[in-house]
Amino acid sequence: MLEKDRFFEKVIDRIDHLDRNGLKNLIENLQQKQRVLQLVFEALDEGIIITAEDRVVTMNNVARIILGYKSRQYGNFQEMDKYIANWGLWNILKFLHGEEDIRKEFTIHQQQEPKYYLVEKRTIEDNLVLYKLVDQTEKKKLQFQLKNIESVAALNTLASGIAHEIKNPLTAIDLHTQLIQRAVQKNLVCLDESILQYIKTISHETKRLNQILNDFLLAARPRQLKLSFEDINSFVQELLLLVKPELEEKNIALREEYQNIPKNFIDKDYLKQAILNLIKNAMDAMEKSSLKILTVRTWYDNGRDSTAIEIADTGCGISPDQIQKIFEPYYTTKEYGTGLGLTITYKIIKEHQGEIQIQSKPGEGTSFTVYIPIHKGHKLLDRPL
Ligand SMILES: Nc1ncnc2c1ncn2[C@@H]1O[C@H](COP(=O)(O)OP(=O)(O)OP(=O)(O)O)[C@@H](O)[C@H]1O
Ligand SMILES: [Mg+2]
Incomplete structure (x- = not known):
């Protein structure tokens, strides 16, 4: 502030001595400064509105977005009314205009969801007032x-x-x-x-x-993993033995594809439960399908340094809006389902520091892939067994 004042004092002192070039330089200099200030003004995360008396002098883009202001022209509050979409907030600003400086959170009930705004009014100079608006709804x-x-x-x-x-x-x-x-x-x-x-x-x-x-x-319940160093292919083959009779009974064909993959640290019984839940869901999904194929594949995923187990079905598939919910506890579309199957599966995979990916096409089928990282398996062993 001080520097700026001195700059203008010097200019005013010398203004009579400035020739055409000097004036041109001065204006260019001011123009550049103004451009920089404008950029900073627009780059702020908060909405800023500056008013003089009862006129809005300027506002930045964030303020225009928050207020839903659809014009580039500014005027007094009444003149701007017709370009405002966020009426609730605008009325608060109008009300605050005649009041003391303030910093307060306001809740606005518009349409279905409430919106939360932090509004600050600060008088900078006699008539010059700055309003700061922060949309806190997401937070x-x-x-x-x-x-x-x-x-x-x-x-x-x-x-x-x-x-x-x-x-x-x-x-x-x-x-x-x-x-x-x-x-x-x-x-x-x-x-x-x-x-x-x-x-x-x-x-x-x-x-x-x-x-x-x-x-x-x-x-x-959280569980302390009981890790052992396992051949993943044998692990999968063993658990498939448990479901083969049911697959046959339900006329579901089983396709198995195993690649050579490194051994990995897993909690065998626990992970078995996770994979069995996926297989059970796959069988349920194919109940009414004409094509009934369960594909189980294993491979080593280089990018993730993980062993991968895929369970794919040719069942009813899952719609995109349903996919958001399937891991939620108690979400089920089945008459006798508890909706805990995938919640448990997710928990088990997460406790192995792994991840689970889904691909699904309604009417065609679904594939769940479980990735269990290899290097983290060693780290997990550091925990007491
Ligand atoms: N392979 C799949 N194909 C189609 N839909 C699926 C598949 N797997 C899960 N779903 C959907 O996700 C929902 C939730 O699955 P989850 O395993 O958590 O519970 P559930 O199978 O309904 O009941 P539970 O497993 O407790 O007996 C299912 O009801 C089903 O709608
Ligand atoms: Mg289930």
């Missing part, structure tokens, strides 16, 4: 989300405790139902057919409840 949304995640985590801890408590009586019910069934088989007790049916239903539903609780506990 606020993130804060809400984080709060949400924290409360979900707290709820999960609480629910895990309850789930664990429920498991004990459930195991007892299961055990006693089995004892009754055994006693009936051995003719120790004679029961009417309808009562036997009730007992079967109790047994079936108890097993289902148990499975739901196990899934929930798996999804909610």
Whole structure:
């Protein structure tokens, strides 16, 4: 500020002595300075509006975007009314104009979603006022989300405790139902057919409840990985043995493609659960398809330095808006699904420091690829086993 003042003082002192060239230089110099200032003004992240009396002198691009101002002409507040889209905020600025300097957050309820703005009014000189506008909507949304995640985590801890408590009586019910069934088989007790049916239903539903609780506990609890150095191809072949009978029963053809890949550190039982969930989903997706092929491939991904396992189906596929939701806990499109399958899979892959990729075409099929990094496997071993 001081420097600028001295510059102008000098110019004013010498203005009578300046010839045509001197004046030209002076104007060029001022023009360049103005261009630089304009660039800085436009590059600011905040919206800036400068007013003199009740006229807007200038505003930068961010301010024009925030206000939805569709003109390059400025005038007094009333004259500019018709070019403004963000009425809520504009009215606040108009109201603040006659007030003291202020820095305050305002919430504006326009259409469906609320918008959050930080507005600062600062008097720079007698009549010259600067307004600073910051759109904080995205930041606020993130804060809400984080709060949400924290409360979900707290709820999960609480629910895990309850789930664990429920498991004990459930195991007892299961055990006693089995004892009754055994006693009936051995003719120790004679029961009417309808009562036997009730007992079967109790047994079936108890097993289902148990499975739901196990899934929930798996999804909610952190787990210390039990790593071992495994041949990934043998690992995949072993787990496929478990599903082959069901594939045959459902008339699903199995294609297997194995490349030579390095061994990797994995938690075998845990990763098995993740891959089985993907295979189970693939089988479900092909229930109504005329073409039923399950493809399982393995390879080494150079770029990621990871072993890759792909599970691809020729099922119903997933629409783009559905894909956003499939990893969410309890999201399911199935009548008897819990919607925890992919949540668990995702958690297991993440705990292996890996990633999961999806490609899907509605009506054609879906492919899930699981990447487990090799170098990080060694690092994971540093943790106590
Ligand atoms: N291979 C796939 N093809 C088509 N849709 C899929 C596939 N895998 C998952 N989905 C969709 O994602 C949803 C969520 O899957 P997820 O495994 O989490 O739960 P679920 O299979 O419905 O129930 P659960 O696995 O708990 O029995 C499914 O309901 C289905 O709509
Ligand atoms: Mg599933």
